Amino acid sequence: KNEVEQSPQNLTAQEGEFITINCSYSVGISALHWLQQHPGGGIVSLFMLSSGKKKHGRLIATINIQEKHSSLHITASHPRDSAVYICAVGIRGSNYQLIWGAGTKLIIKP
């Protein structure tokens, strides 16, 4: 079993829909990252959180430390949101190396 599990692996939705991507982990973490990778490869860091909830524009990230679970939400989705969304966790006491989820490929259709 992977230490970081993301679901779903693939998600196709219509423009305007509310999107939820989930991340579960099985280890003690210092922080959890949500990242976005567009076709062509560049990675953008969206959020880093260790508790509670963060919001940036149409993106919302939440984390429940007790349940070892995080969600990334996109409101009013748009085709430009199409990308791979990756959850990565920093392991407590590990020199801040990240363990990566497999990613969720999101396609938003106009």
Next chain:
Amino acid sequence: GAVVSQHPSWVICKSGTSVKIECRSLDFQATTMFWYRQFPKQSLMLMATSNEGSKATYEQGVEKDKFLINHASLTLSTLTVTSAHPEDSSFYICSARVQPGTDTQYFGPGTRLTVL
């Protein structure tokens, strides 16, 4: 937010040659940089952790003599793929940690290496 650049963004080389990839933190000093490798449709794989002024720490299975890492300054780390082979073709990404003792990392845009 902080900016990390990589150069080149893509490179094609012949088998047997060496290729150097640069990772720079443009507006902050990074005591630690990480080098990742990504195969198509797969997650990133940590190759090594690079600390300024000291030897890099390589992950298990990564050949340190093949993937030479130098972190000569607080804003520059380089990855040199020596005697490149077609199986080294991959997407290489660096990230830089902003401050010691924090989780905040900023990622470079990546370098796509194709070895013919």
